[in-house]
Amino acid sequence: MKIPVLEIFGPTVQGEGMVAGQKTMFVRTGGCDYSCSWCDSAFTWDGSQKAEALSAESVLERLDDTGGDRYNHVTISGGNPALHKGIGELVELLTDRGIQTAVETQGSYWQDWLLSIDDVTISPKPPSSTMVTNFEQLDLFVERLSSRSEGSQSLKVVIFNDGDLAYAKQVHQRYPHMPFYLQVGNDDLHENQPEKLRDHLLHRYEWLVDTVMEDRELNNVRVLPQIHALIWGNKQGV
């Protein structure tokens, strides 16, 4: 079963979420059941870039070609990687080699291979995305992951405005035992000067931090910026 792959790059640092800072390779798959208004990887689903159908073995070969012996961790991202059953074989190959794995998905599709991923980030999308969360589906997704004995998982919500924050609270209260991350959204995907974007994003991050610090319903949370955007701006493939 082939995997539609849009890019393989690294090693670089994971810029966000529960394994922020981790040295990792990225495998970015094409295709998404969502089309978030502010998606920073819209090229995975808007037809502007074409995915290549690769076998799990070929993906591993490409990882080795690109990362050599300088990696021990692979992040599978998208698009929504949970659309692709074929990733199961890749996860098996990686695990057999002792390589750690991480995945980010919005939790709208389930795959059994998710149970074998070391770190799963579930990132339901807030109202500003224009997407609507199916909470019954998400309940099941969270439950399946939470009941496994190995591996860890967290929720991450991207925040652009107060409405998103209200949504985030709802998610946090629904799954109070799940580690919870808030991430400031990048609302300027066209800025091509990293220094300008950096000042803007840190200003937005400061707003999010201030707001969360004042809120008694958001005490057990982690608030993070996208580190890669602070360094490299909107550049693809880093």
Add this chain to the structure above:
Amino acid sequence: MKIPVLEIFGPTVQGEGMVAGQKTMFVRTGGCDYSCSWCDSAFTWDGSQKAEALSAESVLERLDDTGGDRYNHVTISGGNPALHKGIGELVELLTDRGIQTAVETQGSYWQDWLLSIDDVTISPKPPSSTMVTNFEQLDLFVERLSSRSEGSQSLKVVIFNDGDLAYAKQVHQRYPHMPFYLQVGNDDLHENQPEKLRDHLLHRYEWLVDTVMEDRELNNVRVLPQIHALIWGNKQGV
């Protein structure tokens, strides 16, 4: 038994290490057995600011006065907080209230209360600090923490130059099973414009990222900047 306290502030975000982004209160204790050349909290040991001797109950009162009902996590930092036996009582009071705790210490002194801390960051100091690590002492420290059944711990080394990175590798190889963080050092403690410091620190962070990405002996690591320094610069008490 009193605790010498220099500042209590928050809630704010934890800017570094294994719980980066966490909403937390800070209790900063005075006194250190080290005097690192680049210490960003030298006021805890250089005599420029005076600590106040407080009982554990008083510390908790001050936390409540400052953080109200807007906190569920307390970070005890220094100086070297592990110099103070009295912190044990504070940890007990916090744990009884269901409040999570984190500590950072260089690992030069042991206290049994460390076993009750949720997240312990052990931060041995690299050569640029001018301090010398007693590795036999550190072995024992790491072993005691690793053998506990609850709570988590990690190593964090601050990096200013290639010599520091060589030291970090030595530490990482000595304790391969301990989660390992590299943090870019702040070498400009006098810059008072956050925007200028931010550009400089991110430039240094990019250097560290590039260097680590090329190094096959540093595959299982996390590389992070100090997020608080990116936002607030060298300001104290945030």
